[in-house]
Amino acid sequence: MRLCVCLVLLSFILCASADMPPVLQGGRFVWDAVGGAWDMLRAYQDMREANYKGADKYFHARGNYDAAQRGPGGAWAAKVISDAREKWQGDVSGRGAEDTRADQEANAWGRNGGDPNRYRPAGLPSKY
Template structure:
């Protein structure tokens, strides 16, 4: 996990310093770092809640929170989501359909869609 975080942070720095339309310097990096924290918080909450049927909600929520920070947050949310789904699809055994549905929830949240669309009944209000 530490290696993954280091890779993500290095990617943020390299991307922010590249010649691209989103590289407004420090703000992009700050938004990306905050977005990574949002994604981590959603993942941590998902693990803590351990609630059957809630994973899509947490996918959407993490992406939603990260993307609200701006282009850096949206970018890091996509990077993390794609990396996680790429890794998970190879080891989880849940199949392509689960990966597709996870990515649908990720994109929904990143585009500003309300994560509660995926909220299962009975999930504690804490989340």
């Protein structure tokens, strides 16, 4: 996950928006991106802690949702992290294209403002 945060920050530096005045360029975006990366990390940690069968998509949607609520920087960070995670899972873990497609659907749902509870499995503790 630390690698993902570093990739988010590096990617921002390379892709900073030219539409803003130089003094304001990227300040809020970077702040939101860092917060979004934190939201993604927190969702991942909660998923690991919960260790609840069938909850994977819920945590994907929740992390993306929370990050995107911060603004464009958070949504961007969520997309970068989600895409990197799914690419790694597809290349290394061998979980399959169908699982990757379903994860990406949950990621996009949350990132676009959809209620993460759509993916919440019955019985998942209310703590999450």
